[in-house]
Amino acid sequence: ITNHLPTAELQAIDAAHHMHPFTNDGELGQKGARVITSAKGVFLKDSEGEEILDGMAGLWCVNIGYGNDSIAEVAARQMRELPYYNTFFQTTHVPAIALAQKLAQLAPGDLNHVFYANGGSDANDTNIRMVRTYWAEKGQPERDVIISRWNAYHGSTIGGTSLGGMKGMHGQGSLPIPGIEFIEQPNWYAEGGDMTPEEFGLARAQELEAKINEVGADKVAAFIGEPIQGAGGVIVAPDGYWAEIQRICQKYDILLIVDEVITGFGRTGNWFGSQTLDLKPDIMTVAKGLSSGYVPIGASLVSDKVAEVLAGTEFNHGYTYSGHPVACAVALENLRIMEEEGIIEHVRDVAAPYLAEKWHELADHPMVGETKIVGLMASLALTPDKDARAPFASDAGTVGLIVRERSFANNLIMRHVGDRMVISPPLVITKDEIDLLIARARKALDEGYEIVKEKGLM
Numbered sequence: 001i002t003n004h005l006p007t008a009e010l011q012a013i014d015a016a017h018h019m020h021p022f023t024n025d026g027e028l029g030q031k032g033a034r035v036i037t038s039a040k041g042v043f044l045k046d047s048e049g050e051e052i053l054d055g056m057a058g059l060w061c062v063n064i065g066y067g068n069d070s071i072a073e074v075a076a077r078q079m080r081e082l083p084y085y086n087t088f089f090q091t092t093h094v095p096a097i098a099l100a101q102k103l104a105q106l107a108p109g110d111l112n113h114v115f116y117a118n119g120g121s122d123a124n125d126t127n128i129r130m131v132r133t134y135w136a137e138k139g140q141p142e143r144d145v146i147i148s149r150w151n152a153y154h155g156s157t158i159g160g161t162s163l164g165g166m167k168g169m170h171g172q173g174s175l176p177i178p179g180i181e182f183i184e185q186p187n188w189y190a191e192g193g194d195m196t197p198e199e200f201g202l203a204r205a206q207e208l209e210a211k212i213n214e215v216g217a218d219k220v221a222a223f224i225g226e227p228i229q230g231a232g233g234v235i236v237a238p239d240g241y242w243a244e245i246q247r248i249c250q251k252y253d254i255l256l257i258v259d260e261v262i263t264g265f266g267r268t269g270n271w272f273g274s275q276t277l278d279l280k281p282d283i284m285t286v287a288k289g290l291s292s293g294y295v296p297i298g299a300s301l302v303s304d305k306v307a308e309v310l311a312g313t314e315f316n317h318g319y320t321y322s323g324h325p326v327a328c329a330v331a332l333e334n335l336r337i338m339e340e341e342g343i344i345e346h347v348r349d350v351a352a353p354y355l356a357e358k359w360h361e362l363a364d365h366p367m368v369g370e371t372k373i374v375g376l377m378a379s380l381a382l383t384p385d386k387d388a389r390a391p392f393a394s395d396a397g398t399v400g401l402i403v404r405e406r407s408f409a410n411n412l413i414m415r416h417v418g419d420r421m422v423i424s425p426p427l428v429i430t431k432d433e434i435d436l437l438i439a440r441a442r443k444a445l446d447e448g449y450e451i452v453k454e455k456g457l458m
């Protein structure tokens with residue numbers, strides 16, 4: 001099978017054998033999956049020769065853009081030299097050592113220790129076992145509860161799904177696992193009612209203190225949160241929310257896990273979202289932009305305080321590919337490119353300010369209620385009534401899906417989460433490419449708006 005097989009044949013074989021993530025395969029099988037054949041910079045090519053602007057950087061991950069040759073070179077060289085070895089048998093190797101050192105240098109605060117994983121989900125599984133082991137080692141084994149938020153996303157493993165607050169995911173597989181508690185999310189647009197954003201954010205943060213007292217402070221191990229909820233729809237917490245969350249964590253001496261799988265490695269205009277929002281994690285989850293998606297890799301960046309306690313015991317946890325040499329070598333090269341090409345500065349000084357200006361202009365569209373952006377992750381809320389910040393009468397996602405389909409038809413990848421549209425382009429995007437993205441997004445909104453009116457959805 002090659003890229004040159006007719007699309008319909010590729011689609012038929014895909015439908016016969018390939019089960020897609022988060023997909024109704026029955027429906028997709030009828031429709032046929034879009035066959036992506038190559039990519040360069042911020043553009044994908046499909047099997048019909050269409051050029052598509054990837055407004056999602058794959059899945060929030062291709063930070064340096066597609067088609068970087070030096071990464072391919074590094075991967076090939078490492079594969080020839082040491083394609084695999086483990087770090088279980090009191091052994092290590094240079095890629096794992098060098099990447100750990102690099103991450104310790106780049107990470108804020110005293111996140112000086114790295115536990116490797118395959119991606120974000122299993123890094124969060126590590127975090128569940130790590131914080132529970134931490135407290136057991138400190139003589140408080142009953143401190144095993146982790147508090148998260150509804151509509152958070154922390155992955156698709158049993159642990160990651162349980163930490164996440166997506167009720168639809170919990171329903172498939174009898175989740176969450178015991179010991180995970182939830183508070184409401186800081187989504188002012190949808191849930192703030194008549195409160196100001198700041199009042200609402202404070203109220204939502206103070207739910208953490210209430211939950212701690214409900215569970216019993218001596219039972220709570222940690223709190224986990226994304227600096228900005230990504231898969232939840234790029235929900236930006238109101239000012240003051242995170243300061244209050246951190247005050248409460250310190251008051252009750254519970255560990256703070258900050259999940260930077262999306263916000264890490266330049267997405268918010270700094271190396272980490274924790275720097276943008278002034279967070280001080282005890283553990284930070286990373287993946288995606290760590291390798292720009294060129295190979296799977298994730299990790300838990302761990303503070304001196306936590307690592308010190310863990311160092312006193314055998315932490316019986318780890319994965320075959322923890323610290324995979326090719327993945328580590330590629331991640332190192334990815335970070336070198338980010339530094340040497342000044343990609344963080346490009347986001348902070350050029351791309352993010354420009355995208356923000358253009359993205360906020362979309363708020364003049366009759367169907368757009370709010371536009372939010374931090375760095376190069378942005379969202380907009382679709383609404384039939386801007387003043388009321390009203391949801392559509394149709395099932396959540398109906399209108400979002402219409403706009404997403406029009407976006408795809410106009411060769412722009414733009415995600416919908418419910419009736420919010422989301423973008424997260426490669427960090428290397430230029431101002432001209434932003435103009436193209438905005439033009440195609442506006443066209444998708446205009447065409448979507450016509451369909452929504454025809455269907456009587458507003």
Ligand SMILES: Cc1ncc(COP(=O)(O)O)c(CNc2cccc(C(=O)O)c2)c1O
Nearest residue numbers: 059119120121153154155231259261262287
């Ligand atoms: C904050 C966060 N934490 C953990 C994970 C899980 O990482 P892995 O997928 O590498 O196990 C994620 C992943 N985020 C993610 C993954 C797939 C799709 C989408 C989407 O928004 O459509 C988002 C994430 O966004």
